[in-house]
Amino acid sequence: MSVSSVFPQLEQLLPRVSKPIQYVGGELGAVVKDWDTTTVRWALMYPDAYEVGLPNQGVQILYEVLNEQEDVLAERTYSVWPDLEALMKEHGVPQFTVDAHRPVTAFDVFGLSFATELGYTNMLSALDLAGIPLDSADRDESHPIVLAGGHASFNPEPIADFIDAAVLGDGEEAVLEITGIIREWKAEGRPGGRDELLLRLARTESIYVPRFYDVDYLPDGRIQRVVPNRPDVPFRVAKRTTMDLDAWPYPKKPLVPLAETVHERYAVEIFRGCTRGCRFCQAGMITRPVRERSITTVGQMVKEGLEFSGYSEVGLLSLSSADHSEIGDMCSGLAEQYADTNVSLSLPSTRVDAFNIDLAQELSRNGRRTGLTFAPEGGSERIRKVINKMVTKEDLIRTVVTAYSNGWRQVKLYFMCGLPSETDEDVLEIAEMAHEVIRAGREAAGTKDIRCTVSIGGFVPKPHTPFQWAPMDRPETIDGRLKMLKNAINSDRSLGRAIGFRYHDGEPSLIEGLLSRGDRRVGQVIRRVWEKGGRFDGWSEHFSYARWVEAADEVLPGFGVDLDWFTTREREELEVLPWDHLDSGLDKDWLWQDWQDSKSEYEQDDCRWTPCFDCGVCPSMDTEIQIGPTGKKLLPLTPVNNLRVPA
Amino acid sequence: MPIAFSQGFTPHPKISYASAAPTGVGSEAEYLEIGLQAPVDPEELRVALDAALSPGLDVLEAVIAGPGSLADRIDASHWRLELPGVEPAEAEKAVGAFLDSSEVLVERMTKQGRRSFDARQAVTRCEVAGAPDLPSEAVAVPCAIIDLVVRQVTPAVRPDDVLSGLRVVAGLEPPVPPRVTRLAQGTLTAQGEIADPLDADRVDVGIGER
Structure with a gap:
C-alpha cells in the first residue's frame, strides 16, 4: 500500500510559521526512494530543530548506510518548532519526514538518536504528532518500532515506557542487522506480531527491549534488581562496536542544508x-x-x-x-x-x-588565525587529578603563550564547574590561570590586543563513567561559584577586560543529571513535564527549571524518592544502578x-x-x-x- | 564551479540576488548574478547549479553578464495570485475598488517595525483573470485569479501588500492562504509589458570569448 505525501496540507501551514524552509527537504545529498519497491523503511529522527539536527553525523551516516540497500528506504525527520506543532495539531497534519513528507507512523522503524537526554520531551511531541501512542505497551502492529540510539541510550531507563527498543553503541552494522530481522519477519507474514519481532531483536543480545525486563525496588527506593521476565532474552545487553573504520567511510555524500544550521x-x-x-x-x-x-x-x-x-x-x-x-x-x-x-x-x-x-x-x-580552543576542564592542579585531565598549569600557560606568539589573538579555555570534591578555591584558580594567560600572552605577543574567553559548563555525572556514583552540587552552589569566579576575573580591571566569561546556569545541569542517571520512575516526570508544555529542553529560552521541579515533586514522592535522591545523592558501591544490565x-x-x-x-x-x-x-x-x-x-x-x- | 570570493577576513562567495521573491511565494522568474574566478561555459554552469539545487529549483538559463548591473534592468514584477475559495465576482469588486482609489494605505511589519505605506501607486495592472485550467475534481471550489503587475518602489510593494489593500478597500478575506507566483520580472515597457532582463546579454558567445 502506497503512502502519500502530507506536503499539500503542510504547505498551507508554512506561510504562518518561522523559517519554513527547514521543513521542505530537498537538500543536496537527500534521498527520495519509491515507497512500494522497498521492503524495510526507516524514519530517522534527531529530536531537535533542523538547524541542530541536520549536521548530526550519526544520523547522516545511518541515513546513507540504509539507503545504499536497494530494498531499504530511510528518511529524516526533525522536531518542529512549537508554532508549527500547534498548527499541525489544529489541522491534523502528522509528524512527517522532510525527504518525501511521509507520515512517520507509516514506517517500520522510527529511530531516534539521542546525543543528549534533553531531547526526551521532543520525542514525546514527535510521537504525539505522529499519532503513535506514547506508551510502548499501547502500540500495535500498525505502529513503527520506536528505537533509541545515541549516547543517551546507554541508560534508556527513563524512557523505557516510551521506546520499544534501544541500541547501544555504533549503529552502522546494527541498523543493517535490524533491517535484516524485520525483512525476514515481514517476508514470513509477520508471525507472532509485534511481540515476536521485538523478541527476535532482543535475542541478538545487543538490542535492549525494556518490556522484557522487570525492575524491583527496595523499600528505601533503591533498585533491588533488574531481571528478564521471560527465559529467552539475555540478562545483559551488550553494546555494538564497529571495527575497521576504513570499511565504513561514511558519510560519503554529506547533506548540504538549505536552512542555516549550527555546523556547515x-x-x-x-x-x-x-x-x-x-x-x-x-x-x-x-x-x-x-x-x-x-x-x-x-x-x-x-x-x-x-x-x-x-x-x-x-x-x-x-x-x-x-x-x-x-x-x-x-x-x-x-x-x-x-x-x-x-x-x-x-x-x-x-x-x-x-x-x-x-x-x-x-x-x-x-x-x-581565528581562535584556538583548549580544554583544561578543571581550574586547579588538584581537581585536574581528580578528573584525570593530565595537564599542568605550566603546560597550559606555555601552550597558550606559544599560540599568542605565533599570531593567534584569541584563545578559548573550557572548564567545568560542580566536579566531584570541588571547592570554591578550585574554581577561583580559573581566574588566576586566565590572568596569567593574558599577562604572559601580552608579553609574548608584544601587544595588549589579545583575548581569552573562559567558557564554563556544569558537570553532569553520566552512566558508565567512574563518576556514575558521584553526588552533584546544588544549582545554588554552582551559580554561587560562577559568580565568585566572575568577580575574581574582573578583580583586575586591565586583565579582566581582555577576558570573556561564558557560563551555563546550574539548573539545566541538575535536570540533565536527573535524566542521565534516572530509572524508569523518572519516565513519569518526563511525561508530566511534556504534558505541562515542556519542549526543546536543550534551549535556554524553552527550558523551564520550575516546570521540571514541579513535575518531579508531583511524581517522585509517590515512589518514596525525590529530585535530590537522583542527583545530589552519592551512590554506594553495591547499589544496583539502573543501567547495570546494559553492558558498555x-x-x-x-x-x-x-x-x-x-x-x-x-x-x-x-x-x-x-x-x-x-x-x-x-x-x-x-x-x-x-x-x-x-x-x-x-x-x-x-x-x-x-x-x-x-x- | 570556480565561484569568486570577496576579499577580506571571511571571504563570501560573490552572488547577488536581484529582488528576490518573498518567503512563501512561488516564482518562475528569479535572477541572480554570480562572479566567477575563471571562464566557464554558461551551459556548463547552468547544468552544474541545477544538479546541486533542490528539486523544484530549476536553473533555466545562464548568460554572460554585459555591462551594468542586473538590478538596473529590473523595475517591475508580474504576479499571479490564486485565491481558492474566493468567487471571481467578489474579487472583481475588490479589485475595482482598489483601482478606483488613488491611495490605499496598508501596514506591514518590517525590520524597522510596523510601517504604513501606499500599496496603490506601484500597481500598474490588477485584473481578475479568466477561468483557470483546473483539474476537473477541483471545479466545485471557486478560485479567483488576479493578474498583477507591480513596479519596484521603496518600500517594496509585495503581493501580500496588495492583498492587504483589497481587504482594506473591500473587506476581501480569502479563507485559505492565497497561492502567489511570480511569473516574470524585468523592465517595464511603455506598453506596460515586462521585458526580459537577460535580452541584452543573450548573445551566443562563451565566457572569456568576448
Missing part, C-alpha cells in the same frame, strides 16, 4: 573511541577501544566529500584529534592539497600542548576503582602508550585497539580547479 562543514571522523581516561567523559568511556581511520581513507573521504558537497570547511573530528597516530602527516598533507583554495580545515577537540599549535599552524596556512564493556569493579583513584587524586595513563589497565572493554567485547601509523602519505591531488560537471 564536511565532518570526517578520524578515529572513534578515546582512552585518555577523563573521568567525567561518558563518550570516552563508552566508545572504547580507539579505532583509527587511516590517513589515506581520511584523504579520500575529504576529497570526495568536498567534490560532492561543495563545502568550504572540513572538520577532522574525534574525541581528541591530535592523538591520531598520523595526525601530523594528515594535517600537512591536507593543508598542502587545499593550500590555494577556499577550503579551510579545522581540528576540534585537541589537547593542551605545543604539538597542537604546530598542527593549528599547518591548518591555518592560508593566514586565517567497562568492568564495574574497574570503574569503582577508578572512582576511588579519583578520590585519592591518582592519575591513570592511556593504554595506547602504557600497558593495559584492565578497564574490561577489549576482552568482553572481543575488540582491540586499532591504531597506526600506516606509514602512508597523502598523494598529491589533481588540481581542484580542473572543473568537471557532475553527470
